[in-house]
Amino acid sequence: MLTYTIRRLVLSIPTLLFISLVIFLLLELAPGDPMAQVPLTVPPEVKERMREALGLGEPTHVRFFKWMYQFFVVEPMMLIDHIFGTALAEGQQRVLSWQFRSPVMDVIVQRMPQTLWVVAMSYVVGILIALPIGIYSAYRQYSLFDQTGTFITMVGYSVPPFFSGVLVIVIFSVQLGWLPSIYDTTLDVVGWETFKQQLMQMVMPVMVLALQTTAQISRFMRASMLDNLNQDYVRTARAKGLSEWTVVMVHVLRNSMIPVITVIALGVPYIFGGAIITEQIFKVNGLGQLLITAIQANDLPMVQTVTFMIAVLIVMFNIVADVLYGVLDPRIRYD
Amino acid sequence: MTDAPDPKPIAALADEGPTAPPRSQWRDVWDQFKTHRGALAGGIVLLLIILAVFIGPYLWPYDATFIDIRARNQGPSLAHPFGTDQLGRDTLARMMAGGQTSISVGLTAMLLALVLGSLIGVLAGFFRRLDGPLMRFTDLFLSLPLLPLLLVMVLLFREALNSTFGPEQGIFILIVVAIGVTSWMPTARIVRGDVLALKEREFILAARSIGTTNFNLITRHILPNVMSPIMVSATLGIANAIITESALSFLGLGFPPDFPTWGRLLNDATQYLQDYPERVFWPGLAISLTVLAINYMGDGLRDALDPRIRGR
Secondary structure, eight states, X not given: OHHHHHHHHHHHHHHHXXXXXXXXXXXXXXXXXXXXXXXXXXXXXXXHHHHHHTTOSSOHHHHHHHXXXXXXXXXXXXXXXXXXXXXXXXXXXOOBOTTTSSBHHHHHHHHHHHHIIIIIHHHHHHHHHHHHHHHHHHHTTTSHHHHHHHHHHXXXXXSOHHHHHHXXXXXXXXXXXXXXXXXXXXXXXXXXXXXXXXXXXXXXXXXXXXXXXXXXXXXXXXXXXXXXXXXXXXXXXXXXXXOXXXXXXXXXXXXXXXXXXXXXXXXXXXXHTOOHHHHHHHTOOSHHHHHHHHHHTTOHHHHHHHHHHHHHHXXXXXXXXXXXXXXXXXXXXXX | OOOOSSSOGGGGGSOOOOSSOOOOHHHHHHHHXXXXXXXXXXXXXXXXXXXXXHHHHHHOSSOTTOOOGGGTTOOSOSSSTTOBOTTOOBXXXXXXXXXXXXXXXXXXXXXXXXXXHHHHHHHHHHOHHHHHHHHHHHHHHHTSOHHHHHHHHHHHHHHHHHHHHOHHHHXXXXXXXXXXXXXXXXXXXXHHHHHHHHHTSHHHHHHHHTTOOHHHIIIIIIHHHTHHHHHHHHHHHHHHHHHHHHHHHHTTOSSOTTSOOHHHHHHHHHTTTTTOGGGGHHHHHHHHHHHHHHHHHHHHHHHHHOTTTTTO
16 A cells, blocks of 8 residues: 555656646746736836846746746745744745735735635535435435435536525525625634624535535435445344444445545545635635636736646545545555 | 157247337437436426527517617516616526527537547547556546636637637637536546447457458447447536536636626626626526536436436
8 A cells, every 4th residue: 555655646746747837838828918017108128127027038948947946945945944943945036926026825825714714614514414414315215305305416516606606695695684795804703703703704605615515425425325235234234133323324334435535535625726716706815716816917926836736736635535445445455 | 758748848949029119229218218207307498498598589579789778777577577787688688698608608518528538538448558648648637727727728818719710709619618628538537448348348359350440440339339428428518518608707707798698697697786686596597407407317318328227
């Protein structure tokens, strides 16, 4: 297993390098000019100097390698400095955002908490709702509960977040006035009152995102439980007189969780990508919103860094899912 | 001793000929599909939506671009059952025009993704030498963050294509191609798996032994046999493409404002959310209903095309 993990990790390096090159070249084609906002009265030679100050004067491959150096060497050193108080990256050039005129990583670190609060919370809530639904609807296949559950997951699958989000805003903010429609990120949770406020503003985005997670995971859970419920070992477990609860919740569930856990692991990277659309609707200024504003503002280093970080997470969690599968299921042998 | 208890043992083996008339495979599939109530309902709803969207404009008196500024911001009435928008355009007419675009984008993007996915899947499954590189290529695409890249692609090539093909044609091509090239991977993986299993079967060996060329082998023996997974991913592909197009339009990176699609209409409606909240309802409902119908159809189709489930 260890050799397998190491081999996968080593193999992921060329993949990631290639992905970063693809993203870089795609952005290189971008027609937008970062100097477009500069007033026309600025003379062209000054504009040229500003362009060079942004690092645009050099040929593509030099800029690509500089970005790689900054991303893979300088930024980790900054992190070490930050944790241990050393000065490794002192005076080194970092990846700068054109839009904010500050290091990309600092902006990402600022935006991370909002995304984690809303998107990660919704992922957890979605899973917590999905598992019982999946288990029970498989246990009572074709019952009324199963039929309604299947219908609701189908709806959750089909209703896009830009509709469900807007719909809950119309119902709960505009008509009923119960919940705020805009997520206030400046809110500091200091006491009971602000905690309640934070909870109120989180309910809608979390539920909209959780609906999607629930739809996916409960379908997986149900299918996986159905596969296992008719196996011989279940009959054996019943025959030796175990209680129904033990049979289903211990024997069947543990075996059915194997594929579901890998599916859950595969979904984790998208948490960090932020939910672009949902964040846009509820005005949560998380990573997804950062990405889309960066795309609109032609902030290429930001787009490059954020998309690449998402790609790293996707590749890593693919490996995590595969390794987990091998660890959890002793029948799987990779070596 | 042997007084012939069974006079004609051979007779039991004699063929009497099939009693039922022969049935084609597609007939069986249809019979199974009919028993799936959700799938049948989904199919009917989808058909109704397509008919309404493509034939409706010929019957409806208002044009989607006709501006009647005196009748703006109206609620539902007999003349305008869905009301009018901020420029007095009839919402029902705009919904039908938007549906035409959304559904055409969905169908075309699905076709593109299907052709790409099947091609790559068949090549990777059939030719062992291509398997490694093509599957690595697929994995690479699967690990790209797709929505951000889609946004970047749309932003990048919009101007260039607009100037070549005109604003409407250009953006249509762009969105179809962008969705197509970012959604072929699941199809390719499924098709490759099926082709790998199929390749070892005797009928392929038989066909090869009478000198069938690779091209004929693929088109006449392999492709018809992988039709069922392709069809299932086709239905899911349409749903995915419609949602992606609407998402792009919703983020303001899709079709231009005067060119309605369901996502665009939803985006326009959210700007008037405070004053006319009911406006977001129709385009959102149309998207959701279409996708729901397609998903149910895909579910039924998957069951109907699976010979292990069929006939039970």
